[in-house]
Amino acid sequence: MIEINNVSVQFGGVKPIDGLTVNLTKPIVGLIGPNGAGKTTLLNVMSGFVEPKTGWVKVNGETITGLPAHKRAEFGLRRTFQTDQIAEDLTLLENVEAIADHSTFDNREARRKAVYGAIDFVGLSHRLNRRGSDLSTEERHLAEIAKALIGSPKLVMLDEPGAGMSGSESEHLQKVIRGIPGYCKSQVFLIDHDVDLISACCNETMVLDFGKLLALGPTLEVLKKPEVQQAYLGNFDELEAAA
């Protein structure tokens, strides 16, 4: 359950997010929008790298706005980045353990289970001891997701996890993302350009355009809306007129 109330962000004269108010309740929520729509800025607001000029964000009823970025992980917010953040000279296991080091667990066994469980969940058990530099692009994206699942998070935010993946790899990714709410009882907030990935995974999708909410609702319905198609593909009448 994410509540975003009247959030605005301003960088000088630019307003990447402008008075956004929205409640997101479904287990997997998608966020799409054309370039510069404010998608990543919204994610940065939620993970604490950008302070909103106005408004607040609540996750599961608790206000997170104003919490320092490194405290948000403890609170149960996890995110991935557009470019993967796997340390090249640590093994996959060490990369995931590095996250577990800064989460709290009841005992060693629980920690072990969380680390190995997350790696197994994304399907990388056979790569445990491979160094980050030797993992493929797909494996790195999956490893990023495994890192985000450590320490029973409340909200997992994925920033373009499908970038640069082929068809079959993307299918595996869809399965993994759909499994997250069942695996660690957390809500998933998925940002991607890939409409196939969004429509395959998300129960609900919001569309941003120029920092404003363009549409929100069940994914298929939202994608069919003419204003969404126009924001994505442009106005055909205008194109024809220009020609």
Added chain:
Amino acid sequence: MARNKDKPDIPPGTPFQRVLPMLITFLVVAIVGPMFFSAYWLNTFSTVACLTLVAGTVALLYGQLGMVSLAQFALTGVGGWFCLRLIHGLAMPFELALIIGAVVAGLFGLILGLPALRMRGLYLALLTLMIAAAVQVVVNVIGFPDGGPGWTGHVVNGQRALIQRPLLATTDTAYFRYVMFWLAAGMALIEWSRATLPGRAWGLIRKSEAAAIAAGVSVVRYKALAFTMGGALAGLAGGLLAGLNGQLDNTGFPTSQSILLYALTIVGGAYHWMGAVFAGLLIRALPALLNDHGVDGNLANAFYGFALLVSLIQGRKGLAGQLADFYKFVRISRIVEGSVIWGVISVGLALTASYLGVAGFAGTLFIALIALLFRQAIPGVCWMLLGFFGKRVQDFAEDVEAAISLRLAKIMQVVGLMPDHRIVKRALNMLFIGYFVGWVASGVFDVDYNVALVIIWSAIVIRFLIELALYPAILTLRQRIDERYPKPFAAYR
């Protein structure tokens, strides 16, 4: 060569397993070293051990966090100053003063690290450079304590007092082992941290601070930890240097040495403990060697510049990284075979030499061992040098070498020997290594240069003859061992 993607990866091992090779190396050097070295070289190597520890802290900050600290050598001075002050002023036992000196240097390191939380790259380097210069100025003004009055403890006119070495280690030999113990302890602390929680946190920070913060890592805490640890160990080295000669020289900690140490840590390799050892050897042992040969030690600086250039061009992992990469592909059969044959050859040569009275047993043994060890360790030195004349010359030489090697390898195969496709490169390499090792050995072990050369060449020739004679038997043995134990160091880092 295509990498087999589905080959199972070898786990890096527990932290203890990862530190063990280093500890064994230091232990062996500590035990065996004093048997070979003269008093002059023993003291030189004690200094090398101290500087290795300082280089280790430079490598810790640079390799783990990408932060350039040019003030580590200045922190060594700080640690040494406090150590001397406590012993002269309060007549403290050496170990206690050493540790307090290290703690104070650690605090200095922490203070130094505070701006590093917001700075990086060139700005951090400049800041630490200024701190190094400031320490140099302060030391020039107040001097190191040497039993004088007042809080500086510096004698202006009169007899300077020396501190006593620790009770455990009053002789040169004992003090060398004492320094090696602290070096092993300090480097083990660094390596252990790298293999456990702090190392993983540093890994995240190194990759991206934003990602580390998002993962809940306190960037401030882990950067401060690295600076404190680096400062404390550099300070420890300062105390050990003070104990070596009983005093420290006011001119002993110039800013230029800080920069040199940083450059040599890059040359040695900042991502492997061996890199720090190389840096220590280069900064102290090489000039000493040059002086020993009657060459001006400052000439080494020209070599350092060249070495830095090469390591910046050839790869960021430095000498240690290249050596580690080399050993990843070593097979255990070669190690067993090599150790047995080397052992036989060097002991045999050493016995012969001492029987004939041309050279000492230890010196001959060591020369033969080094010659055999370096027989292949620096492949392509000539090629690297050719690179300076341009790619075309290098390629041409490479083609000629390949053509000749191929012919020779075919002939070898026909005769029933193991075909060696790199025979020309090896021959050139041996030529280089032969003269180089001969030159080093005649300096360190007081063996006549020609005798050293004879030892080296007989070692290599005997090695070759043994291989000729036993080739068929060795080949089957090799294959059987390799099947059972493939590449043991593949995962070592």
